[in-house]
Amino acid sequence: MDNHLVKLREIVKIYRTGETELKALKGINLDVKPGDFLAVMGPSGSGKSTLMNIIGCLDKPTSGKYFLEGKEISKYNKNQLALIRNKKIGFVFQTFNLLPRTTALENVELPLLYTKISGKRRRELARKALAQVGLAGRENHRTNQLSGGEQQRVAIARALINNPTLILADEPTGNLDTKTGDEILEIFKNLNKNKGITIIMVTHDPHVAEMAKRIIYLRDGEIVDEKLNI
Amino acid sequence: MNFLKIIQVAFRALMRNKIRSFLTILGIIIGVGSVIAMISIGQGAKSSVEERFQSLGTNLLFVRAGSSYSRGVRGGMGSVTSLTAEDAEAIQEKCDAVKYASPTVSTRAQVIYRNKNWNTSVIGCNEYYPEIRNWTVELGTFFTRSHVKISAKVCLLGQTVVENLFGEGENPVGKIIRVNRIPFTVIGVLAEKGESWGWFDQDDVILAPYTTVQKRLLGINHLRSIDVSAVSFERMDEAEQQITELLRERHKIGPYEEDDFFIRNMSEISRMASETSNMMTIFLASIASVSLLVGGIGIMNIMLVSVRERIREIGIRMSVGAKERDILFQFLTEAIVLSVIGGLIGIIIGIVGSRLISHFAGWSTLVSPASIFIAFIFSAIVGVFFGFYPAYKASKLNPIEALRYE
Ligand SMILES: Nc1ncnc2c1ncn2[C@@H]1O[C@H](COP(=O)(O)OP(=O)(O)OP(=O)(O)O)[C@@H](O)[C@H]1O
Ligand SMILES: [Mg+2]
Numbered sequence: 001m002d003n004h005l006v007k008l009r010e011i012v013k014i015y016r017t018g019e020t021e022l023k024a025l026k027g028i029n030l031d032v033k034p035g036d037f038l039a040v041m042g043p044s045g046s047g048k049s050t051l052m053n054i055i056g057c058l059d060k061p062t063s064g065k066y067f068l069e070g071k072e073i074s075k076y077n078k079n080q081l082a083l084i085r086n087k088k089i090g091f092v093f094q095t096f097n098l099l100p101r102t103t104a105l106e107n108v109e110l111p112l113l114y115t116k117i118s119g120k121r122r123r124e125l126a127r128k129a130l131a132q133v134g135l136a137g138r139e140n141h142r143t144n145q146l147s148g149g150e151q152q153r154v155a156i157a158r159a160l161i162n163n164p165t166l167i168l169a170d171e172p173t174g175n176l177d178t179k180t181g182d183e184i185l186e187i188f189k190n191l192n193k194n195k196g197i198t199i200i201m202v203t204h205d206p207h208v209a210e211m212a213k214r215i216i217y218l219r220d221g222e223i224v225d226e227k228l229n230i
Numbered sequence: 231m232n233f234l235k236i237i238q239v240a241f242r243a244l245m246r247n248k249i250r251s252f253l254t255i256l257g258i259i260i261g262v263g264s265v266i267a268m269i270s271i272g273q274g275a276k277s278s279v280e281e282r283f284q285s286l287g288t289n290l291l292f293v294r295a296g297s298s299y300s301r302g303v304r305g306g307m308g309s310v311t312s313l314t315a316e317d318a319e320a321i322q323e324k325c326d327a328v329k330y331a332s333p334t335v336s337t338r339a340q341v342i343y344r345n346k347n348w349n350t351s352v353i354g355c356n357e358y359y360p361e362i363r364n365w366t367v368e369l370g371t372f373f374t375r376s377h378v379k380i381s382a383k384v385c386l387l388g389q390t391v392v393e394n395l396f397g398e399g400e401n402p403v404g405k406i407i408r409v410n411r412i413p414f415t416v417i418g419v420l421a422e423k424g425e426s427w428g429w430f431d432q433d434d435v436i437l438a439p440y441t442t443v444q445k446r447l448l449g450i451n452h453l454r455s456i457d458v459s460a461v462s463f464e465r466m467d468e469a470e471q472q473i474t475e476l477l478r479e480r481h482k483i484g485p486y487e488e489d490d491f492f493i494r495n496m497s498e499i500s501r502m503a504s505e506t507s508n509m510m511t512i513f514l515a516s517i518a519s520v521s522l523l524v525g526g527i528g529i530m531n532i533m534l535v536s537v538r539e540r541i542r543e544i545g546i547r548m549s550v551g552a553k554e555r556d557i558l559f560q561f562l563t564e565a566i567v568l569s570v571i572g573g574l575i576g577i578i579i580g581i582v583g584s585r586l587i588s589h590f591a592g593w594s595t596l597v598s599p600a601s602i603f604i605a606f607i608f609s610a611i612v613g614v615f616f617g618f619y620p621a622y623k624a625s626k627l628n629p630i631e632a633l634r635y636e
Binding site: 058059079083086099100110113114115158 | 246543546548554629
């Protein structure tokens with residue numbers, strides 16, 4: 001038996017808007033081992049985000065099979081997908097996607113609100129996660145009082161809090177300057193190296209992609225090239 | 231999510247928009263407040279009507295001479311002489327659903343004490359009358375059976391009569407007053423009833439043995455009516471039945487002939503009055519409910535706006551694992567928290583409001599625990615009802631589209 005964390009077979013995604021049909025993914029086959037660090041590259045509109053959303057259980061493929069830890073996710077219903085998102089996956093977006101007018105701590109706690117964990121333990125875990133991304137002492141700052149780099153750190157802490165096996169990052173440094181971006185990438189690298197968390201990251205920057213263990217190239221909804229970094 | 235967490239999250243969200251939350255609540259406050267105030271007016275009216283009936287007498291039945299059917303030509307009541315003291319005696323003796331029966335006659339008379347005079351009504355009755363009509367004797371004693379037997383010229387005075395004939399602090403007991411120039415000895419004073427029926431003052435009265443009033447004041451042998459008190463409220467209809475049978479037999483009325491008397495059953499009249507005031511309560515409450523409804527629509531409106539504003543938030547929550555149910559409950563709880571807080575404040579406003587109404591308008595109001603409970607439950611139901619649609623809409627959002635929403 002294979003021990004792939006993520007296994008995609010002939011994944012197709014078709015968007016329908018009125019009359020027109022758009023085939024965003026045209027039969028993707030992909031295997032990701034536990035502990036891998038995968039970079040996804042490709043021109044704009046090639047389907048990178050679409051792929052991430054499917055792997056992240058935010059969306060369902062039109063056809064094809066998706067296995068996560070050997071379980072066929074493509075058969076799951078909405079509630080089961082929500083549970084997977086909550087327990088197994090951490091998401092980091094280009095636009096941070098933090099709740100406005102809410103403190104860093106509350107943002108990081110958010111995934112735990114949908115578990116049975118008590119309030120006290122929740123805050124404890126959130127503090128730890130914030131410390132892990134270098135934001136100790138900023139717990140009570142509100143989203144709009146934080147810089148972009150800090151906001152992305154909060155988002156990473158939020159992605160980390162449930163001890164996910166997989167972190168998905170869709171252009172996490174896209175809205176940051178190079179220096180801050182590098183700091184964020186350093187966090188991802190550490191998480192991958194020291195905690196063995198599998199990371200899939202979309203990026204436009206070849207220099208960023210160099211950090212990954214493996215790079216795949218998408219074009220028009222297909223994987224056109226693959227490269228291993230040593 | 232557990233219950234407390236849900237409420238906490240809802241509270242936080244509402245506190246982020248304090249003014250808007252308050253304005254939304256205002257609709258419910260006014261709605262609940264006016265429902266409570268209106269019900270209190272209705273209930274107040276009902277209880278004061280009931281009190282008045284209570285002051286008239288307990289389990290009271292009136293037997294009057296004449297026909298109940300208003301055949302004008304037969305003349306009004308009193309002109310028929312069929313009712314006698316022996317009838318009253320028989321009712322007292324033979325009807326076991328009857329506790330007390332008193333013959334009554336009445337007339338208006340001019341009463342004089344020294345230099346003061348007063349026009350009042352004189353009621354002739356027997357010794358059971360205080361029990362039947364809820365009179366208590368404040369000073370002196372009521373007259374006895376033997377007073378009645380010998381047509382003694384004794385009487386008891388109501389408070390209004392005392393006020394008009396006697397000076398401050400003067401004890402009327404033992405004094406002699408003249409009723410239509412006939413001297414009566416005052417043997418007692420009646421306690422004040424207070425409850426009046428519009429212009430009719432219950433305390434403006436003199437009670438004397440019916441025999442005395444018949445002979446000395448009226449010169450008649452028949453009765454105006456027989457006042458009867460039934461053994462219990464439940465047996466009032468039975469008492470009415472027994473009296474009817476007895477009197478038909480005594481008056482030798484054939485099977486197809488009409489009664490020459492009629493019975494007024496106060497339980498029926500008071501029931502009718504209560505029903506009327508209940509209807510009034512319902513009427514007032516339903517008018518007030520309209521404002522509660524408008525308040526509910528306000529909540530729905532704000533919740534729809536709020537869901538639209540927070541589509542991104544919903545997307546974020548879904549992306550970290552919120553289920554449809556979690557989102558549904560989140561927004562539903564916000565609506566319920568709004569309406570319940572509004573309901574609680576509305577209850578206070580309603581209670582204060584009904585106090586003010588009774589203070590300034592002089593109406594009696596009654597805030598019953600039931601009306602508070604109903605108003606509270608109602609406001610929660612409004613929250614659920616009007617909060618459900620926006621919450622449902624929120625829960626059905628697609629996570630990706632919600633995250634993309636600008
Ligand atoms: N909800 C949608 N409805 C219709 N078409 C969509 C939708 N989402 C994406 N698409 C289309 O699918 C294609 C792939 O989109 P996707 O967002 O995956 O591209 P991407 O590779 O992430 O691009 P970028 O680098 O600009 O983020 C695009 O042509 C896009 O217009
Ligand atoms: Mg994209």
